[in-house]
Amino acid sequence: MAAPAGDLQRYDAATAHLEPPFAVVDLAALRANAAAMTRRAAGKPIRLASKSVRCRELIGQVLGMDGFRGILAYTLPEALWLAGQGTGDNIVVGYPTADRTALARLAGDPAAAAAITVMVDCPEHLDIIEKAAAGAGQPSPVRVCIDIDAGYRALGGLLRAGARRSPVRTPGDAAALAAAIVARPGLRLAGLMAYEAQIAGIGDNPAGRPLYAMALRYIQRRSGAELAARRAAIVAAVRRVAPLEFVNGGGTGSLEKTSAENAVTEIGAGSGLYQPTLFDGYRAFRGRPAAFFALPVVRRPGPGVVTALGGGYIASGVPDRSRLPSPFLPAGLRLDKQEGAGEVQTPLLGPPADRLRIGDRVWLRHAKAGELCERFGELHLIEENAVVGTVPTYRGEGMNFL
Numbered sequence: 001m002a003a004p005a006g007d008l009q010r011y012d013a014a015t016a017h018l019e020p021p022f023a024v025v026d027l028a029a030l031r032a033n034a035a036a037m038t039r040r041a042a043g044k045p046i047r048l049a050s051k052s053v054r055c056r057e058l059i060g061q062v063l064g065m066d067g068f069r070g071i072l073a074y075t076l077p078e079a080l081w082l083a084g085q086g087t088g089d090n091i092v093v094g095y096p097t098a099d100r101t102a103l104a105r106l107a108g109d110p111a112a113a114a115a116i117t118v119m120v121d122c123p124e125h126l127d128i129i130e131k132a133a134a135g136a137g138q139p140s141p142v143r144v145c146i147d148i149d150a151g152y153r154a155l156g157g158l159l160r161a162g163a164r165r166s167p168v169r170t171p172g173d174a175a176a177l178a179a180a181i182v183a184r185p186g187l188r189l190a191g192l193m194a195y196e197a198q199i200a201g202i203g204d205n206p207a208g209r210p211l212y213a214m215a216l217r218y219i220q221r222r223s224g225a226e227l228a229a230r231r232a233a234i235v236a237a238v239r240r241v242a243p244l245e246f247v248n249g250g251g252t253g254s255l256e257k258t259s260a261e262n263a264v265t266e267i268g269a270g271s272g273l274y275q276p277t278l279f280d281g282y283r284a285f286r287g288r289p290a291a292f293f294a295l296p297v298v299r300r301p302g303p304g305v306v307t308a309l310g311g312g313y314i315a316s317g318v319p320d321r322s323r324l325p326s327p328f329l330p331a332g333l334r335l336d337k338q339e340g341a342g343e344v345q346t347p348l349l350g351p352p353a354d355r356l357r358i359g360d361r362v363w364l365r366h367a368k369a370g371e372l373c374e375r376f377g378e379l380h381l382i383e384e385n386a387v388v389g390t391v392p393t394y395r396g397e398g399m400n401f402l
């Protein structure tokens, strides 16, 4: 995605006093992305996916913006830390935990137990929570959320799209698990969640792949319709067993679609704030790159190529080219197909290379949002032509949850 003319000069000027490598966040771009996400959610609150931000200061700033309410955390120790720091009092941990120590801490701390909801999808999860809580002396009830399988299946199971998450798939499955929760006095059923990764996390407009795009859109349409009906039936079935405070669904890529479902009360999303490259290929929105990193040019191996120090910050997931960082500024640079982005050096090819000198900097974007923050201890916050603040990432605070 091309940056507006002038951004390179602006970012270079703002950070001239810093030695790369370092990471920055353009606050105006972040605010514009947040506002666009809120518009797309059409009145339904967005629960902020903290894994996609991994910086407490920015989580706090976004929670202060219109349209965002609550945190979707990624581990229970993280949620306990956020609650203990006063960063959140409405936190849903988006993935199940088997961390007995953290569960005992949760049940043993009434304030944390009131603020945090943990994810479950089977009776075994309930057993682990109850056992851990029993060790806490006078345990508070533990709030739980049922995770629903939002994946798509067709052709008798031959075609499968979506993440392998929960075994809870039908209204009957969900109602049975809800009844098992209600029957345990140490647990409180707080909500339901169904995350449709195959729609929310996969761009429907992949560059240069028209046939794949057509197939993808077809499956996403089918999956969206199937899930809307199934999600409504599941919510109705569970509400017959117990009241629900929230029904969470979706993500950055599906804000407008998921929020249109009556059964859904909130969307979980975060990646759209930083707008990493994996979120460039959607027809429904065009975010502004808001988080990126600078590397120093340290070599000029020959015409049309410079070599930057470091840069091999590969994103998680199926390892293909889409997981590599992307040269951003100056526009027109590309990675070397033979070397990619390396542990200690990253060659960059293209006409702008001949204008770069040793000591200049190049800017790159990460493929995913919060994973950038695992590489840097701080984020420099840019407003117009200046760094207006420098804030720690989770890593910078000594926290490495995953």
Ligand SMILES: Cc1ncc(COP(=O)(O)O)c(C=O)c1O
Residues within 6 Å of the ligand: 049, 052, 072, 094, 195, 200, 201, 249, 250, 251, 252, 253, 268, 269, 270, 271, 272, 369
């Ligand atoms: C449970 C859940 N909800 C929502 C999201 C969407 O988050 P984001 O918008 O940051 O991609 C994810 C992403 O993996 C998720 O796992």
